[in-house]
Amino acid sequence: MRQLYSFYLDAFWIALKSILEHKLRAFLTLIGIIIGVAAVVVVGASISGLKTYVVDRVGKILGSNHFMITRIASTGRLSDEEFERLNRRNKEVKWDEYLYVKANCPNCSHVGAQNNASAEIDREGIEMPAVRIIGNTDNMYEIEDKTMGDGRYFTADEVTRAASVAVIGTDVKKRFFENVSPIGKTIKVRGVPLEVIGVEEERGSFLGDSQDRHIYIPITLHARIFNRTGGIQVHGKSINDEVFKESIEDARLALRNKRQLSGNEEDNFSLVNVDEFNSQMDQFTGAIAAVVVPITMIILVVGGIVVMNIMLVSVTERTFEVGLRKALGASRSQILLQFLIESALLCVLGGVMGLILALGVTQLISVLAGMTMTITMGYIILSVTVSSIIGVIAGLYPAWKAARLDPIVALTHN
Numbered sequence: 001m002r003q004l005y006s007f008y009l010d011a012f013w014i015a016l017k018s019i020l021e022h023k024l025r026a027f028l029t030l031i032g033i034i035i036g037v038a039a040v041v042v043v044g045a046s047i048s049g050l051k052t053y054v055v056d057r058v059g060k061i062l063g064s065n066h067f068m069i070t071r072i073a074s075t076g077r078l079s080d081e082e083f084e085r086l087n088r089r090n091k092e093v094k095w096d097e098y099l100y101v102k103a104n105c106p107n108c109s110h111v112g113a114q115n116n117a118s119a120e121i122d123r124e125g126i127e128m129p130a131v132r133i134i135g136n137t138d139n140m141y142e143i144e145d146k147t148m149g150d151g152r153y154f155t156a157d158e159v160t161r162a163a164s165v166a167v168i169g170t171d172v173k174k175r176f177f178e179n180v181s182p183i184g185k186t187i188k189v190r191g192v193p194l195e196v197i198g199v200e201e202e203r204g205s206f207l208g209d210s211q212d213r214h215i216y217i218p219i220t221l222h223a224r225i226f227n228r229t230g231g232i233q234v235h236g237k238s239i240n241d242e243v244f245k246e247s248i249e250d251a252r253l254a255l256r257n258k259r260q261l262s263g264n265e266e267d268n269f270s271l272v273n274v275d276e277f278n279s280q281m282d283q284f285t286g287a288i289a290a291v292v293v294p295i296t297m298i299i300l301v302v303g304g305i306v307v308m309n310i311m312l313v314s315v316t317e318r319t320f321e322v323g324l325r326k327a328l329g330a331s332r333s334q335i336l337l338q339f340l341i342e343s344a345l346l347c348v349l350g351g352v353m354g355l356i357l358a359l360g361v362t363q364l365i366s367v368l369a370g371m372t373m374t375i376t377m378g379y380i381i382l383s384v385t386v387s388s389i390i391g392v393i394a395g396l397y398p399a400w401k402a403a404r405l406d407p408i409v410a411l412t413h414n
Helices: 002-021 023-062 080-089 095-103 156-160 170-176 219-225 241-258 274-317 319-327 332-369 377-403 407-411
Strands: 066-070 108-123 126-136 148-151 165-168 186-189 192-200 214-218 233-238 270-273
Touching: 023 274, 023 332, 023 377, 066 241, 095 108, 095 233, 095 241, 108 170, 108 186, 108 219, 108 241, 126 170, 126 219, 156 219, 165 170, 165 186, 170 192, 170 214, 186 214, 192 214, 214 219, 233 241, 241 270, 274 332, 274 377, 332 377
Parallel strands: 126 214, 165 192
Antiparallel strands: 066 233, 066 270, 108 126, 108 233, 148 192, 165 214, 186 192
């Protein structure tokens, strides 16, 4: 055992010495491995970073422990056939159904309602098209974890009496009240004057779409302005993380009971939640990884071919050394292992250098793009393991060729 350990240690130092004696050649040989490993890790970091960014932004937009019931909704893209099926089956959620769910969801801390529309806003000759006009109940403030930058949100009493009040997003504030406080000022929606009572804190953009181009008004006022008598969205928030799934089931069963659906009948409404969105993101990023990562692995394969080429050159250069070692009693397996260790070590060094390069690139992208790049252990292990395997495979033929050298012929090689 001690002799075997000594052989591997000696083989390692011989391999390292050979690499260090030809630093430039080794570096040029490893460029393919370095770039390949860096590409795999950076792609993995980008995919993980994209998921983190989207999930974080969705969490900020929707709030934590949040679910929604509506007529038709999906966290993914519906096919035409699926949309038609849901369109025929599902029914709009009515106000009395919202009140029933609110009264029968014991694990919910809040149950609110929302409606959406779009309008062009014109104030003192300044226009702003396609502004989202969102009708909310007062508790949507807690459900979506909103934060006020100035002023306040509307109250339950203001919702009950359809008060003419509004909370605006920062895009609307910048457009109409850039250098003045909007609190107490008036803004019109479809000719109806509304008193601005608050400004929501800036939320930024999500995949290029601004989340601040909106006006919140009481849902009762929203129904009057837009003449809505149809469906609404019901939003719920669980008491805590532990009962999130129970709160969703409470709301689902409440609406099924209200609609008198029997046990074997499908839900005739859609229910979505943040966890479901996260699951969809896992599938989405997994699909991207399944396509992109194998493509970047091709760079590693090309790098392995270069390593094989340089190892063949190394065998030719060290023919006399191989012959001498054989003459002194080295076996074929020992010669084979010597060159395999050198080839594997070469690629492992390339893998480490690739990781260092990937770390620098991800840090640079994080600073320039403002998006956190997450280097995961899985991609690190994948890239280093694959580069090591490629090193062994790339060294097989050169090592086999070295092991088969005739010691007499090798000793006479100049």
